[in-house]
Amino acid sequence: MxxxxxxxxxxxxxxxxxxxxxxxxxxxxxxxxxxxxxxxxxxxxAWDFETYLATNLKDVGHHHISEFPHPEQMVAERYGISAQKIVITHGATQALNIALLACLEPTSDGQKNIIAVESPAYAPVSQTPLLLNCDTIPVQRHPPADGFGPWRINKKEWLSVLQQSKVLMITPQLNPCGWDYESSDRRWIIDTCKELAIKIISDEVYIDSMKGTKDYKPFHLEGEHCISINSLTKIYGLGPIRFGWIIASKEITSNAKRAFLTFSGIMASPTIRLASAVFPHLxxxxxxxxxxxxxxxxxxxxxxxxxxxxxxxxxxxxxxxxxxxxxxxxxxxxxxxxxxxxxxxxxxxxxxxxxxxxxxxxxxxxxxxxxxxxxxxxxxxxxxx
Ligand SMILES: Cc1ncc(COP(=O)(O)O)c(C=O)c1O
CATH class of the missing domain: 3.90.1150.10 (Aspartate Aminotransferase, domain 1)
Incomplete structure (x- = not known):
């Protein structure tokens, strides 16, 4: 291999x-x-769909539009935000494609957008930009020097990459170590990207394990330049139903909705029905x-x-x-x-x-x-x- x-x-x-x-x-x-x-x-x-589903399991493939005209609403209610800031996708992996498309800016004369991508990473985070006509430069999160505590960034190294980039793609609760950012590293990333007019796409599929604690801080709360991505896959154990979402400013959300309709048309009805059944119990x-x-x-x-x-x-x-x-x-x-x-x-x-x-x-x-x-x-x- x-x-x-x-x-x-x-x-x-x-x-x-x-x-x-x-x-x-x-x-x-x-x-x-x-x-x-x-x-x-x-x-x-093991989610018990039979108990939670409003419809009979055998009807799960029937069209959802009449019963669930606004599936964004259930995400909005769970996270206490306006449904206008949400785009539903088939999983976080698709949300990465859609969010990046929504953030990119036109380039002139064969120039390409450069995307800074955090490493280590789940490969689709790193390789999505490569498919969308972008070039990437990795920025590293390193194991702590003394072996304990959060993995750290080298700000000098990150700055030199960020100065060339249009978008930064990160995974706050990092794969494979499971550590979130050290708080001053996180603050620096948010502030520096704002100063440099860089959008941050934050893959947050692991952060809901912190939900309800003082440490739970999705990136979309940090300003218009920050976009959160999440799904039912990891914390909720529901990867096979392919339900994910993007939370962003209204401008990014409106771009993302158009990109989603272009790539996927409409969400799968079994996905919406099964997700709606479990949402109140997450x-x-x-x-x-x-x-x-x-x-x-x-x-x-x-x-x-x-x-x-x-x-x-x-x-x-x-x-x-x-x-x-x-x-x-x-x-x-x-x-x-x-x-x-x-x-x-x-x-x-x-x-x-x-x-x-x-x-x-x-x-x-x-x-x-x-x-x-x-x-x-x-x-x-x-x-x-
Ligand atoms: C950081 C990260 N994002 C996304 C995914 C996959 O999410 P989804 O199944 O919602 O596409 C994974 C799976 O390993 C992951 O590690």
Missing amino acids: DNTWPHHGSSTVGGEIHPIQYLEWYVPRLQQMRKYNLSFSGLQY DLAIEKIKQYREINLPILREMLARQNIVWNEPPYGVFGAFQLPNGFDSMTFVDGACAEHSVLAVPGSMFSEELNGWLRVAWSIEPVLFSEAILNLEKALISIH
């Missing part, structure tokens, strides 16, 4: 379109059905995440301490990452020792070239299976010591 981390650089078309190596690697591993799955960055939660998933943190995390913590592995635990969410002992390569580990013990976790090299010694583990599964999974991960770790 070629490099597994996201591509950066020049825009691509046709046969030059880069693969999404992460998904090409991951989907076949999921199909192996390893018994101990620590790879899910989203909550595993806090159940946030509660479940709290429970899983309380029960599962001590088991992970203790195992890593037994193996003398440094563990920098993020305060929210369902995943984190650690460095394997002796600089061991995590791809080799997952496909070798982990596979032997039927464990699946995600190599850091899926998110950035620098993270090939890191392993992402998630505590998103029910506790009995999780504790067995951790014992098996421990066996795999012992075998490479």
